Amino acid sequence: MSTEPLLSVQGLTAHYGPVRVLDDVSLDVPDRGLCAVLGANGAGKTTLLRTLTGLHRATSGRVLLEGEDLTRLPAEKVITRGLAHVPEGGGVIVELTVEENLRLGGLWRSDRRDRTTFDEVMDLFPPLVERRTKSASTLSGGERQMLAIGRALMARPKVLLLDEPSLGLAPLITKQIFTLLRDLRDHTGLTVVLVEQNAAGALSVTDHGFVLNQGRVATEGPSEGLLADDRTRHAYLGF
């Protein structure tokens, strides 16, 4: 891993009411990294992502992207700094068409009239091309996840955060999406942070893993190592 992290989380703590959901979480994601954040239900994975992108307010700690402090920025500003977030379920807006969902993702950019990004994203997802003008409600679960990722990519982010993209998808589709994320990293240099319940699948595609337990980073290391380490697997990952 390179020395200068692209995304650096330092001592992040967050609460829901009196309950401490994130407890002094620190993790570094290198440029072009492909990382998994794993852990049981309620370990704080989703809250971690929501706090990173300003949907949830941190109690203390810092979030740095290329050295810029994003901790106090509202969500609508965070995306403009290069941190994109595909929330759980994708957050596709079913009342809009496929194309409108995509365009929405790049609307804040000053070069939004430039079709290049749109065409590039379309090229990544052939199933979406023929459904362009259709309502997003007509898409299957896998296609919705693609659309959600596509919308995030329209912002040309430096880091893409994904919250359980495999949720509710068939294993084959999940595999396609994981492969796509890896390809994106390999070919475009996108940095990806993948929150997953599906630990085995996520570790097989990523190069680094963080395991959250009760709001703390319980262990971290190269994905292969975590996959091979029986103790970690039994204690935190449940397989």
Next chain:
Amino acid sequence: MTHFINLTLNGLASGAAYAALALSLVIIYQATRLVNFAQPALALVAVYAAYTVTQLTGSYWIGFASALIVGMAAGALVERVIIRPIAKTSQLNAIIVTLGLLLVIQGGVGMVWGNEQHGFRYAFSYVGRFSPADTFALVSVGVVALLLFAVYRFTPFGLRMRAAAFHPESARLSGVKVGLMLTAGWGIASFIGALAGMLAGPPFLSPNVFDVVFVFGITAAVVGGLDNPFGAVIGGLLIGLGMSYVSGYLGPELATLSALAIVVIVLSVRPDGILSRPTARKV
């Protein structure tokens, strides 16, 4: 036959004002899921502003323009200053506050301009079959509705507005300033509400002048489906037509009842309104 045509034209013209008011309610309902009972009060302020401006300048059209501007500003202000902090606590609180605002603003208008009726002249004659005033009502509401549709459907601003209304979190993650969109939505809605007021107000102006109009406006919105702008317009015209036919053929004393009848009939056939989407939403 002439009678029928007259009734149809009259119905469409008065329906235009109901349609505009219904549209203003639907825009806010879509964005915030609350029925803005203060809408007629905002229109009232706008129309009284027009009354004063017209008296000062002698120009109806300067008054007309100031009504729309005052209406828009009042709507945006109410959202930003009063509704937003309250909507954070609960939706029901916000709805009740709009009801309170209605009473407060009506009272305030009475204190400033007096509770007695003012004559409020109109730019057009409203005598005869399909008078210039009727034509103006239909055309202006038609143009505004089309313009609104075009802006929502085809502009980046409209896409932001829709995203913010349908899915605030996804909108924020896509860089949309959702709060700003809410304020803009209230502004646009109250702009259209002010237009409805300018159409429905004359020839007399008093603090309670919009009470009945509002009842028909909200009826139109419910008939059309509270979250469907097209439904609001169709509902408004339907209410206007229905009341016109009933008062023409059966007697004017039954007109108000006919609005109620339309609600009962439409809602028993289509409980979510004529054009409403199915309520079950896939997530």
